[in-house]
Amino acid sequence: MARSGGERANNSSAFTMSGGGELDEIMLPGTGFSAGGGGIYYDMQQMMMMPPPPQSGFGGGGFMELLDASGGGGGCGADFGGYSAPSSLFDLFQSPFPAAANSTVQQLDLPMSSSPAAAESSEVVNNPATPNSSISSSSNEGGNSKNSSKDGNRLKSEAGGGDEEDEDAEEEQDQEKNNSGSKKKLKPKKTKAQKKQREPRFAFMTKSEVDHLDDGYRWRKYGQKAVKNSPYPRSYYRCTSAGCGVKKRVERSSDDPSVVVTTYEGQHIHPSPITPRGSLLAGGGVGGIGHLFAAADPSILPPQHHIHHHFQQQQQLQNAYMLNSAPSLTTTSNTTSATTASIQSAATASFLRDNGLLQDMVTCQMMGNVVEPKEEQRF
C-alpha cells in the first residue's frame, strides 16, 4: 500500500535483533537504553565503500566491551548480554564529527577489499532489546514446525541472486539474451564478473503488528516468499524513487509473531519523500550510512506496557530514520539517541570487523532511548 496504504502503519514497540544466521552477521552486544531498541545489521565493508566515510572515521569508543560475545561462533543468537553504554558513538556515525570522546577507531577506510573472510555480507545487527521482550532470535532451529508451504507460492524457487549493484549505473547492457522462450524473466545478470556484491544491510527487529513500518520512504513491494522455517512470509520491497535502489525485506519472526524483522539494503540517494514533521530530517543528506533507523518508542519505555498511541510510535520511527541522512548536522539534537545508538552499533561492528576483531557474530542489544515524542525534535 503504499500509496494506498503506504507505509504508514506502524507500530513499533520494541526492537530486538535476531540472529543471524549463517551469514556473517555481526551482532553486537547491546547497550541498553531505556527501552526499545532496534537492531541493525550493517555490512561494513560495503558501507565503507560507500560515500560517507571519508574522513570521519568512526570512532568507537568502547565497543569492545560490547563484544563480549564475540566468540560465539556461530550460533549466536540470542543472548544478548551485556550492554554497555553507547555513549560516544553517536558521532561516529553521524558524520564526520570528530568523535567525541573516545575514538578509537579507525576507520573505515579500508579499501574495500579488506574483508577477510566473509565477504559476502556481513551485517551487524543490533538489537535493542528489550529487556523483556524476548525475542530470541535467531536462529531458527527449532523446529518449528510448520513449514508452511502454503502460501501461494509454491515453493520452489528462490534464490538469490545478485541484485543490484550500484545505484546508478547499471550495466547497461541490456541483454536480451534469451528470451527466446519468452517466458518471463529474462534476467540480465551481469557478467559474472561482478558477482554479487551486496550493499550494506542492516536489520532490525521491531515489535509491531503490522509489517512494514513506515520509515518515511515510499516502497513498492516486488515479491513475497515463504520463509523456510516460519509460517510467515517474507516481503521484498524496493524504494520507488527513481534511481534509488534501496531494498528492504520484511518478515515476521516465527518465534514471536509480534516481532517484525526489517532488513534494509543500500542507501537512498534522495531525501525521504515525506517529511516527518516532528522528526528531524536531515535535509538531503543522502550520504550517510544508509539509513538506519531505529525506532524508539516511548511507549515502550516502561517495560512492558502496552502500547500507547500510535502517533507516538510513528514519530519515533521517523525520528529514527532520520538519521540516515544526517550527515550534516545533527548537532543539535540530542534526541536521536535511539537511533544513534543503533547506528553506533553498526559502526562498531564494522569497526570491529575491519580490524578483524570480530569475525563471528556478536550479539548486540540495544535499547532505544527514546526521546520525547514531541515535536520538538524537529530539527
Place this chain on the structure above:
DNA sequence: CGCATTTGACCAGCGC
C-alpha cells in the same frame, strides 16, 4: 488512468 500489490515463474548460488 496510474500506480501499488499479488503471485507464479524463473534464475542463480550453494550444498549434497
Place this chain on the structure above:
DNA sequence: GCGCTGGTCAAATGCG
C-alpha cells in the same frame, strides 16, 4: 549434476 532455496521479474489484478 541435482535439488533446494533465496531473490527477482513481470503479467495480472486491484485500488484510489
